[in-house]
Amino acid sequence: MxxxxxxxxxxxxxxxxxxxxxxxxxxxxxxRRGGPHLVLGLLQHPEPAPGRDHLYARLPPPARWARRMLMNKFRKILKDLKAD
Known part of the structure; x- marks a missing residue:
């Protein structure tokens, strides 16, 4: 079960x-089962997770470069989930 x-x-x-x-x-x-936007977003929302900056510093360069886009995608999901 x-x-x-x-x-x-x-x-x-x-x-x-x-x-x-x-x-x-x-x-x-x-x-949804995952994605980089969810991982990065949940590190920051609802408040920054301990060690977040340490993890960000060790991301591969393409992930760091795409961070703003991924965070925007995460924020859009949060906005879409809000009930009216």
């Missing part, structure tokens, strides 16, 4: 077990 299934079962008690598995798969299949 996956970690999400008990939560789904408690939220949807009348749903048959086979549908809970289908719902879990539908929820988790669309989740």
């Amino acid at each position: 996956a970690a999400e299934e008990p939560l789904l079962r408690s939220l949807l008690p009348k749903v048959p077990d086979e549908d809970v598995l289908r719902l879990r798969n539908a929820v988790t299949d669309g989740v």
Whole structure:
């Protein structure tokens, strides 16, 4: 049983077990699993992580050069996730 299934079962008690598995798969299949923009963004948001500058200094030059673009992509994702 996956970690999400008990939560789904408690939220949807009348749903048959086979549908809970289908719902879990539908929820988790669309989740972003990573990317450099997420790594860099989460080092800075909501507050700078300890050792962030040390890590930034050791990134390969192309990643350092693209940092502003990656942070903009991260901020756009945060903006898109906000509920209206």
